[in-house]
Amino acid sequence: MIKTPPTSLVRRTDWPTSVSRPVVTPLQPSVVYASPDPDALDAQYADASGFTYAREGHPNAEVLARKIDMLEGADNGIITGSGMSAIGAVFLGMLKAGDHVLGGDQLYGRSLRLMTQDLPRLGITTSLADPTDIDAMRAAIRPETRMILVEVVSNPTIRVADMEGIAALAKETGVLLVVDNTFTTPRSYKPFEHDADIVIHSVTKLLAGHSDATLGYVAARDPDHRTLINDANVTWGLTPSPFDCWLAERGLHSFELRYDRAQDNARKLADALAGAKGIKRVIYPTRPDHPDHNRATAVLGGQGGNMLSFELEGGRAAANAFTRAAPELAFAPTLGDIGTTLSHPASSSHRGLTPEGRSALGISEGFFRVSVGVEDAELLINEMTAAAAATV
Secondary structure (H helix, E strand, O other): OOOOOOOOOOOOOOOOOOOOOOOOOOOOOOOEOOOOOHHHHHHHHHHOOOOOEHHHOOHHHHHHHHHHHHHHOOOOOEEEOOHHHHHHHHHHHHOOOOOEEEEEOOOOHHHHHHHHHHHHHOOOEEEEEOOOOHHHHHHHOOOOEEEEEEEOEOOOOOOEOOHHHHHHHHHHHOOEEEEEOOOOHHHHOOHHHHOOOEEEEEOOOOOOOOOOOOOEEEEEOOHHHHHHHHHHHHHOOOOOOHHHHHHHHHHHOOHHHHHHHHHHHHHHHHHHHHOOOOEEEEEOOOOOOOOOHHHHHHHHOOOOOOEEEEEEOOOHHHHHHHHHOOOOOEEOOOOOOOOOEEEOHHHOOOOOOOHHHHHHHOOOOOEEEEEOOOOOHHHHHHHHHHHHHOOO
16 A cells, blocks of 8 residues: 555655565666655765665666576676676776786677777777687786686687686786676586686676567676776666666576576587588587587586587578578577577678688688577477578
């Protein structure tokens, strides 16, 4: 019941009270929160309790952050407006002009752009090195290196970083280790258990899982680092929509079920495509022919994840023929949806690289990344092997 009836339609009413509680997390879109007096507001800011203004935090972001914290073994993670804003908040909060950042050379396309074009404009120097080659990573460290940014499994080439070697290198040199755990998720790898300092997610992908919420997450081991990152998040306005947080929490409820089913499908699909007509190669971590198979087994503990890549025998013409022959498969530059999606890096995530740059990473015009969903495995196998056959 309403405690105090409104005296004007303009005035907000009290929230109805009930002896029962909602099973579903309430959606709280309020931008502002009223305090009883200035002393109470001062106290809130002093001990960071409660909510004042949604850019500085809101209930739906808090609920979502605590659930992802539980998965990652983290404390006090932060929700941001997108995966890239999570990376941006780390860079803006932790770096200054004159610092150097070392990144894996097979990062997500926009992360590569941020490293190679945007950070240098701010006076922050960057280098890229092969994260599967610890000697290459070591050679790229400089006296002014402040942090290393790596993906456990690279996007889109599905290479597995030498996480043990990189963590040891970061510790030895006093450099912060930032791990983008989007591909692997805490279902396959928990960076804080392997000496990472900061963990990042594009929640948009597997954690939310339905292609209807754009969000990021970042957690820091050191509370002081968390403060710096959160200040950047709030100051630069990288904070998230309550509705997207509400959607993502709903999606998170089925995350483990979705992940396990999609992973099982990915294993079956990788094996089927490996012998299919028109397919040149398949890249999936648990396959014996994966270039980092032994490391993948050690790092991922036998998990392969839901992501695989393959290369057609032909080039762009074959790529066009493949997608047209599989109209029920969403050809879209995303991953982590409940349904299977196809991505063509040469025309999407890595279109900003030169053909030579893509070739150096093993990305040809016939290269596809697949985010495997939860459909029936036989359906996926039949659709994709038929589409591959249509390219020759």
